Amino acid sequence: MLLFAVSAGVPVVLVLGAVTGWSHSVIGAPTWASWVIAALAIFIGLPLAWFSTPLGTRIATNLLLKAYRRDGLEYVERQYLSKLAPYRAGLQLFNLALALDHAGDQDGALVVYRHAADCGSPPAMVNLAYWLSRRGEEDEAREWLRRAVEAGYTRVVPGVGER
Incomplete structure:
Protein backbone atom coordinates (compact mmCIF):
# COMPACT_ATOMS: atom_id res chain seq x y z
CA MET A 1 0.00 0.00 0.00
CA LEU A 2 2.88 2.33 0.78
CA LEU A 3 4.38 1.61 -2.64
CA PHE A 4 1.04 2.52 -4.24
CA ALA A 5 0.78 5.77 -2.27
CA VAL A 6 4.31 6.87 -3.11
CA SER A 7 4.15 5.73 -6.75
CA ALA A 8 0.85 7.54 -7.34
CA GLY A 9 1.50 10.53 -5.07
CA VAL A 10 4.91 11.64 -6.35
CA PRO A 11 3.76 12.11 -9.99
CA VAL A 12 0.73 14.07 -8.80
CA VAL A 13 2.90 16.37 -6.67
CA LEU A 14 5.38 16.91 -9.51
CA VAL A 15 2.63 17.69 -12.02
CA LEU A 16 1.04 20.14 -9.58
CA GLY A 17 4.47 21.67 -9.03
CA ALA A 18 4.97 22.10 -12.77
CA VAL A 19 1.44 23.48 -13.33
CA THR A 20 1.59 25.99 -10.48
CA GLY A 21 5.20 27.00 -11.11
CA TRP A 22 6.21 25.81 -7.62
CA SER A 23 9.11 23.72 -8.90
CA HIS A 24 10.35 26.72 -10.90
CA SER A 25 10.20 29.13 -7.98
CA VAL A 26 11.28 26.86 -5.10
CA ILE A 27 13.96 24.61 -6.58
CA GLY A 28 14.93 26.89 -9.43
CA ALA A 29 14.18 24.38 -12.19
CA PRO A 30 13.31 25.92 -15.55
CA THR A 31 9.71 25.38 -16.62
CA TRP A 32 10.62 22.86 -19.32
CA ALA A 33 12.67 20.81 -16.80
CA SER A 34 9.74 20.80 -14.36
CA TRP A 35 7.50 19.36 -17.05
CA VAL A 36 10.09 16.76 -18.10
CA ILE A 37 10.51 15.61 -14.49
CA ALA A 38 6.72 15.48 -14.04
CA ALA A 39 6.28 13.49 -17.27
CA LEU A 40 8.99 10.98 -16.26
CA ALA A 41 7.36 10.57 -12.84
CA ILE A 42 4.03 9.84 -14.50
CA PHE A 43 5.58 7.44 -17.01
CA ILE A 44 7.37 5.47 -14.26
CA GLY A 45 5.25 6.04 -11.15
CA LEU A 46 1.74 5.34 -12.35
CA PRO A 47 2.49 1.90 -13.87
CA LEU A 48 4.41 1.04 -10.70
CA ALA A 49 1.40 2.14 -8.64
CA TRP A 50 -0.93 0.06 -10.83
CA PHE A 51 1.15 -3.10 -10.52
CA SER A 52 1.31 -2.72 -6.73
CA THR A 53 -2.48 -3.13 -6.46
Whole structure:
Protein backbone atom coordinates (compact mmCIF):
# COMPACT_ATOMS: atom_id res chain seq x y z
CA MET A 1 0.00 0.00 0.00
CA LEU A 2 2.88 2.33 0.78
CA LEU A 3 4.38 1.61 -2.64
CA PHE A 4 1.04 2.52 -4.24
CA ALA A 5 0.78 5.77 -2.27
CA VAL A 6 4.31 6.87 -3.11
CA SER A 7 4.15 5.73 -6.75
CA ALA A 8 0.85 7.54 -7.34
CA GLY A 9 1.50 10.53 -5.07
CA VAL A 10 4.91 11.64 -6.35
CA PRO A 11 3.76 12.11 -9.99
CA VAL A 12 0.73 14.07 -8.80
CA VAL A 13 2.90 16.37 -6.67
CA LEU A 14 5.38 16.91 -9.51
CA VAL A 15 2.63 17.69 -12.02
CA LEU A 16 1.04 20.14 -9.58
CA GLY A 17 4.47 21.67 -9.03
CA ALA A 18 4.97 22.10 -12.77
CA VAL A 19 1.44 23.48 -13.33
CA THR A 20 1.59 25.99 -10.48
CA GLY A 21 5.20 27.00 -11.11
CA TRP A 22 6.21 25.81 -7.62
CA SER A 23 9.11 23.72 -8.90
CA HIS A 24 10.35 26.72 -10.90
CA SER A 25 10.20 29.13 -7.98
CA VAL A 26 11.28 26.86 -5.10
CA ILE A 27 13.96 24.61 -6.58
CA GLY A 28 14.93 26.89 -9.43
CA ALA A 29 14.18 24.38 -12.19
CA PRO A 30 13.31 25.92 -15.55
CA THR A 31 9.71 25.38 -16.62
CA TRP A 32 10.62 22.86 -19.32
CA ALA A 33 12.67 20.81 -16.80
CA SER A 34 9.74 20.80 -14.36
CA TRP A 35 7.50 19.36 -17.05
CA VAL A 36 10.09 16.76 -18.10
CA ILE A 37 10.51 15.61 -14.49
CA ALA A 38 6.72 15.48 -14.04
CA ALA A 39 6.28 13.49 -17.27
CA LEU A 40 8.99 10.98 -16.26
CA ALA A 41 7.36 10.57 -12.84
CA ILE A 42 4.03 9.84 -14.50
CA PHE A 43 5.58 7.44 -17.01
CA ILE A 44 7.37 5.47 -14.26
CA GLY A 45 5.25 6.04 -11.15
CA LEU A 46 1.74 5.34 -12.35
CA PRO A 47 2.49 1.90 -13.87
CA LEU A 48 4.41 1.04 -10.70
CA ALA A 49 1.40 2.14 -8.64
CA TRP A 50 -0.93 0.06 -10.83
CA PHE A 51 1.15 -3.10 -10.52
CA SER A 52 1.31 -2.72 -6.73
CA THR A 53 -2.48 -3.13 -6.46
CA PRO A 54 -3.96 -6.63 -6.05
CA LEU A 55 -5.49 -6.51 -9.55
CA GLY A 56 -2.23 -5.26 -11.04
CA THR A 57 -0.29 -8.01 -9.27
CA ARG A 58 -2.68 -10.66 -10.65
CA ILE A 59 -2.32 -9.24 -14.16
CA ALA A 60 1.49 -9.22 -13.87
CA THR A 61 1.45 -12.81 -12.59
CA ASN A 62 -0.80 -13.90 -15.47
CA LEU A 63 1.56 -12.21 -17.93
CA LEU A 64 4.51 -14.10 -16.43
CA LEU A 65 2.52 -17.36 -16.41
CA LYS A 66 1.66 -17.03 -20.11
CA ALA A 67 5.28 -16.21 -20.98
CA TYR A 68 6.50 -19.11 -18.83
CA ARG A 69 4.19 -21.59 -20.52
CA ARG A 70 5.02 -20.27 -23.98
CA ASP A 71 8.77 -19.70 -23.74
CA GLY A 72 10.06 -21.13 -20.45
CA LEU A 73 11.59 -19.83 -17.24
CA GLU A 74 14.85 -18.60 -18.78
CA TYR A 75 12.89 -16.34 -21.14
CA VAL A 76 10.77 -14.95 -18.29
CA GLU A 77 13.84 -14.21 -16.20
CA ARG A 78 15.72 -12.63 -19.13
CA GLN A 79 12.85 -10.57 -20.57
CA TYR A 80 10.86 -9.56 -17.50
CA LEU A 81 12.81 -10.05 -14.32
CA SER A 82 16.38 -9.13 -15.27
CA LYS A 83 15.49 -5.44 -14.90
CA LEU A 84 14.33 -5.87 -11.28
CA ALA A 85 16.36 -6.00 -8.10
CA PRO A 86 16.96 -9.62 -7.04
CA TYR A 87 14.57 -9.44 -4.08
CA ARG A 88 11.78 -7.96 -6.23
CA ALA A 89 12.45 -10.57 -8.93
CA GLY A 90 12.19 -13.21 -6.19
CA LEU A 91 8.74 -11.92 -5.22
CA GLN A 92 7.59 -12.03 -8.84
CA LEU A 93 8.96 -15.56 -9.20
CA PHE A 94 7.21 -16.53 -5.96
CA ASN A 95 3.90 -15.28 -7.42
CA LEU A 96 4.58 -17.25 -10.61
CA ALA A 97 5.34 -20.39 -8.57
CA LEU A 98 2.10 -19.95 -6.63
CA ALA A 99 0.18 -19.65 -9.89
CA LEU A 100 1.82 -22.82 -11.20
CA ASP A 101 1.11 -24.58 -7.92
CA HIS A 102 -2.57 -23.58 -8.04
CA ALA A 103 -2.75 -24.72 -11.67
CA GLY A 104 -1.53 -28.18 -10.63
CA ASP A 105 1.99 -27.98 -12.08
CA GLN A 106 3.91 -28.93 -8.93
CA ASP A 107 7.10 -29.86 -10.80
CA GLY A 108 7.19 -26.47 -12.53
CA ALA A 109 6.31 -24.73 -9.26
CA LEU A 110 9.17 -26.49 -7.47
CA VAL A 111 11.68 -25.26 -10.08
CA VAL A 112 10.35 -21.70 -9.88
CA TYR A 113 10.24 -21.78 -6.05
CA ARG A 114 13.92 -22.74 -6.13
CA HIS A 115 14.74 -19.78 -8.40
CA ALA A 116 12.71 -17.43 -6.19
CA ALA A 117 14.43 -18.78 -3.07
CA ASP A 118 17.82 -18.25 -4.72
CA CYS A 119 16.78 -14.60 -5.24
CA GLY A 120 16.20 -14.29 -1.48
CA SER A 121 12.41 -14.58 -1.15
CA PRO A 122 11.66 -15.99 2.35
CA PRO A 123 8.12 -17.18 1.45
CA ALA A 124 9.59 -19.03 -1.53
CA MET A 125 12.18 -20.63 0.76
CA VAL A 126 9.40 -21.87 3.04
CA ASN A 127 7.29 -23.22 0.18
CA LEU A 128 10.34 -24.88 -1.34
CA ALA A 129 11.06 -26.49 2.05
CA TYR A 130 7.46 -27.69 2.22
CA TRP A 131 7.63 -29.35 -1.19
CA LEU A 132 11.05 -30.85 -0.53
CA SER A 133 9.75 -32.25 2.76
CA ARG A 134 6.79 -33.82 0.97
CA ARG A 135 9.22 -35.47 -1.44
CA GLY A 136 11.26 -36.88 1.45
CA GLU A 137 14.25 -34.55 1.06
CA GLU A 138 14.27 -33.57 4.75
CA ASP A 139 17.86 -32.33 5.02
CA GLU A 140 17.48 -29.84 2.19
CA ALA A 141 14.04 -28.84 3.51
CA ARG A 142 15.52 -28.02 6.93
CA GLU A 143 18.31 -26.03 5.25
CA TRP A 144 15.79 -23.88 3.34
CA LEU A 145 13.76 -23.34 6.51
CA ARG A 146 16.90 -22.22 8.31
CA ARG A 147 17.65 -19.78 5.48
CA ALA A 148 14.08 -18.46 5.57
CA VAL A 149 14.37 -17.78 9.32
CA GLU A 150 17.73 -16.06 8.76
CA ALA A 151 16.07 -13.94 6.06
CA GLY A 152 13.44 -12.81 8.55
CA TYR A 153 10.58 -15.27 8.07
CA THR A 154 8.87 -15.66 11.45
CA ARG A 155 5.79 -17.84 10.88
CA VAL A 156 5.80 -21.41 12.15
CA VAL A 157 5.49 -24.06 9.46
CA PRO A 158 4.14 -27.26 11.03
CA GLY A 159 5.13 -30.56 9.49
CA VAL A 160 8.09 -29.29 7.49
CA GLY A 161 11.44 -30.79 8.31
CA GLU A 162 10.09 -32.77 11.31
CA ARG A 163 10.43 -36.37 10.14
